[in-house]
């Protein structure tokens with residue numbers, strides 16, 4: 001287990017204030033322990049397994065992780081079972097197999113060691129472990145503390161990488177491979193970069209990193225072979241070092257590590273949701289990428305499975321009732337409520353107080369929905385109607401919950417309706433909404449409906465909020481889709497954290513942003 005590198009006394013003391021507790025839970029080593037604890041208790045916890053695989057001592061590459069998740073999805077397995085299978089499969093490279101085997105061995109050892117241990121003691125045990133001794137050059141008087149700290153941290157990470165790559169490359173020397181020279185050159189360059197960081201830490205007082213870099217680079221390049229020189233010159237380490245004090249000082253270890261490790265990462269190209277020359281995109285894909293590209297990568301490229309929350313299951317149940325009600329040609333409120341009973345049984349809801357309240361909420365909402373339906377002059381003509389159309393090189397696809405034909409005299413011929421079971425938003429909050437703009441575009445491009453309007457129906461609050469869209473909105477959403485498509489194809493997945501988005505993100509444990 002990647003045990004804590006922090007003294008037990010520090011970790012063992014319960015944090016005092018709420019801020020201290022939050023800071024404690026943001027620490028890299030605490031989050032590692034949480035991940036291992038969670039995966040030992042619940043092997044279906046994909047975010048925990050993904051974190052344990054991505055972090056030392058396993059450090060499975062992203063492309064291999066994506067491959068394992070693909071195996072899990074195709075064979076309908078949890079990730080741990082898929083890992084057991086993956087080590088037997090020829091499409092999994094030898095290096096990945098070794099890492100997976102290491103993970104399985106560690107997990108087995110932890111399970112055996114913890115047999116019979118009370119769950120409440122598990123975390124405590126896992127938090128134990130001695131600090132890792134690490135000799136580092138002393139800071140010189142006058143040095144910027146943040147900058148020196150960051151250089152040391154980067155050096156520590158790079159040192160770990162050099163040692164790990166030595167074992168990896170050494171293991172491959174005995175194999176018949178065409179790219180052995182390349183592997184060796186990469187290993188040598190990583191060592192040269194370690195020398196570079198050491199030289200920067202010991203540069204003359206008053207000299208900036210930028211000034212020192214030119215000289216250090218020239219000396220290293222003079223000693224390198226042509227291939228090593230090329231690797232050195234295309235390395236992103238200098239860029240990271242020159243990113244500026246503010247950025248360096250706020251980057252978490254995992255972010256710096258991901259920047260360092262990224263240089264040897266194989267492309268995630270094979271795992272992008274391709275369609276022809278472009279991508280297959282939905283409104284929710286575009287919204288997810290715009291809210292945080294890393295979240296998009298977790299959800300749609302790596303495709304880390306997530307467990308449905310009670311609220312999500314509830315939303316699906318309400319959607320199903322409405323769809324079946326219209327599709328089966330039902331007309332009475334009793335029929336609608338019978339469909340709710342059925343959806344409740346099939347949805348596996350229990351008898352807890354929360355579930356009972358949700359069921360009552362759904363009954364009240366359906367009564368309002370039925371009354372509104374009887375009172376309206378428009379007629380539902382399509383339900384769950386799907387669409388697909390080309391936008392630039394991409395294929396945009398989706399499904400509209402309901403399309404009504406409006407009576408003569410209205411401002412449009414059809415109304416596209418999307419059901420929501422979330423809290424209502426008003427027109428101002430929906431100004432930049434992507435989903436209904438795309439639906440409006442789809443109605444024109446895929447269904448050739450020239451005259452339509454669109455609205456969200458907040459079913460639980462019995463509120464319908466029209467979202468008018470004109471030509472400029474169509475152009476804006478076209479630009480947004482093309483921009484998002486370009487970012488995904490270029491594999492730009494830098495996180496853009498914000499309190500609102502991160503609070504609702506299923507990948508917080510796997511995400512390196514929320515840690516110190």
Ligand code: SF4
Nearest residue numbers: 292495497502505511
């Ligand atoms: S936790 Fe925040 S930064 Fe990380 S992936 Fe989720 S939304 Fe992005």
